[in-house]
Amino acid sequence: MALRVSFSAAPEVLGETAGQTALRAAIVWAVLAAFAVGILGLVIAAPLAQANRSYALAAAIYQAFSYVCHQIPERSFHLAGHKFGVCSRCTGLYSGFALAALVYPLTRSLTRTDSPRILWLLLAAVPLAADFSLGYFSIWQNTHLSRFVTGALLGSVAVFYILPGLIELSSTGVRNLRRRKPATLPDGRT
Numbered sequence: 319m320a321l322r323v324s325f326s327a328a329p330e331v332l333g334e335t336a337g338q339t340a341l342r343a344a345i346v347w348a349v350l351a352a353f354a355v356g357i358l359g360l361v362i363a364a365p366l367a368q369a370n371r372s373y374a375l376a377a378a379i380y381q382a383f384s385y386v387c388h389q390i391p392e393r394s395f396h397l398a399g400h401k402f403g404v405c406s407r408c409t410g411l412y413s414g415f416a417l418a419a420l421v422y423p424l425t426r427s428l429t430r431t432d433s434p435r436i437l438w439l440l441l442a443a444v445p446l447a448a449d450f451s452l453g454y455f456s457i458w459q460n461t462h463l464s465r466f467v468t469g470a471l472l473g474s475v476a477v478f479y480i481l482p483g484l485i486e487l488s489s490t491g492v493r494n495l496r497r498r499k500p501a502t503l504p505d506g507r508t
Contacts, residue, residue, distance in 0.1 A: 336429075343428035343485045347419070350481055354416040361412055365400035379403050395462060406462040407446070410469025418474035422481055431486040433479045442475035 334342070360379050367376035380403060383389065387404040394401040395409055402409055422428070446468040453460035 339489070340429055342488055344423075346485050346488050347422060347428050347481060350484060351416070351419040351422075354412070354419045358412045358416045361403040361409055362397065364403035365397040368400040369398035376400075383408075393462070393465065395466075405465065407450075407465035407469040410466035410471075411473035413466070414470030414473030414475075415477055416473075417470075418477040419481065422477055426478070428485065431482045431489070433482045439475055439479055442472045446472050 361383070364376050364379040364383070367373075367379065380389065383403040387408045389401065389403070390405060391401045393405045393407070395406050396402070404412070449460045449464050449468045452458045
């Protein structure tokens with residue numbers, strides 16, 4: 319039995335034309351891709367800000383990322399003598415996600431809101447879990463490259479689950495807006 323997530327709201331059900339649906343999906347994709355590239359930009363901006371003596375900006379970026387990453391210097395890439403905003407594994411996650419988000423329309427129609435079988439996401443997580451576990455138990459010494467690559471694999475596969483969900487969520491929002499009746503003022507005007 320293969321678990322498959324499928325959200326298929328046909329454009330006609332939403333009261334949209336196919337062109338409107340495609341435009342809405344393209345906007346969702348563009349926002350997600352820009353957000354992903356922006357986050358990756360901040361990861362790289364932290365050491366550059368530090369190197370250029372923009373200490374307040376660097377501190378703000380490092381502080382923001384401290385909630386999602388350990389930021390251990392020995393496990394982070396460095397630029398201009400300063401560590402990235404996140405470790406090498408998180409850099410891989412963000413890089414893989416950003417790259418996959420950018421190329422997503424070349425690999426799959428934006429109007430498709432079904433996601434691949436969950437097995438692919440689980441398989442993409444196996445190398446990361448193995449790299450982490452083997453290093454944690456001192457069975458093998460993972461490297462910046464192994465952390466980055468395993469993170470990038472999981473991040474790139476995650477896009478194929480997150481983007482269809484966001485596109486479907488946007489169509490649900492459109493559907494809910496179309497169902498609402500306009501508010502009526504006390505004097506009967508809408």
